[in-house]
Amino acid sequence: MRISELSTRSGVSTASIKFYAREGLLPAGERTGYNQTDYSEAHLRRLRLIRSLIDVGGLPVAAAARVLASIDAPDHPLEQVLSTAQSALPQPVSPPSPASVRRAEEFVAGRGWRAGPQNPGLRILAGVLDAWAAVGREDLASVLPEYARAADVIAEADLDAVSTAVEGARTGGDRAAAAQTVVVGTVLGDQLLVGLRRIAQENASARRYRPTEGNPS
Incomplete structure (x- = not known):
């Protein structure tokens, strides 16, 4: 064409x-x-x-280029493709404080999670801790265990969604297609969660604060 x-x-x-x-x-x-x-x-x-x-996904052009290059590189293992996709997602503008980074690392270690020190999630978590402290709401950190439990469920769903493509690539299947699946699941998955969370918040609010609304008496 x-x-x-x-x-x-x-x-x-x-x-x-x-x-x-x-x-x-x-x-x-x-x-x-x-x-x-x-x-x-x-x-x-x-x-x-x-x-x-x-x-x-909200990626800048330069970040999208890095992700696509990782998809195209046949020598990049899928774990590296995942890392590239994670790193391409928006990061905190200002670096988090060392104290919050330590708290984030301690929280991750306390849950027994296996995550490397370069995982961008650590910096994002530390940045949130800094923001809570800046507005005097460090008490909000009490919700972290509940969010972490939800994150475990989501992570398993993520892997279930891409497992077929990944296993196929490891046994001689289409590696580029598997890499694309990893990228799409990672980048668009973040936006998917934002959308679902907004809907679920409205639903939870209605169920909690207007439990009888719409129900016939």
């Missing part, structure tokens, strides 16, 4: 398509003549993935 058709089918402007190609996010099309390039269905699928990472 020509770039105009690719633009129409993907909803992405031709200028953006050319930009993604220049930045290495989108493979170049096939030159078929002077000033003429053809694109395939694979380009359309890749473009939709790019837009999902940027528009829905």
Whole structure:
């Protein structure tokens, strides 16, 4: 297909398509003549993935490029792809305090979780602890065990969602497809949780504070 058709089918402007190609996010099309390039269905699928990472996942273009490069690198194990995807997600603007980092590490160790010191979640957790302290609400840390239990359930669901693709790659299947599954599950999974949490909060609030609303007497 020509770039105009690719633009129409993907909803992405031709200028953006050319930009993604220049930045290495989108493979170049096939030159078929002077000033003429053809694109395939694979380009359309890749473009939709790019837009999902940027528009829905909220990744900057540079971060999306790193994630896509990890997908494309056949020598990158899937664990490294996961780490790259996690690191690409938005991080605290200011580095957390050493004291909160220690508290985060102690909390993780206390739960028996196996997480390396470079896991970006430690910095995010420490940043939240700092923010609570800044507004005088360190008491909110009491909710951490409940959130951690929920995080365990979510993490297992994450792995269940990608396990088939991952096991397939380890036994000679499509490694790129498995890597893409890991990335989509990680990046879009964060936004999925935000959406579900908002809905669940309204539901929990209604059940707790308006238990008889809508029920016939």
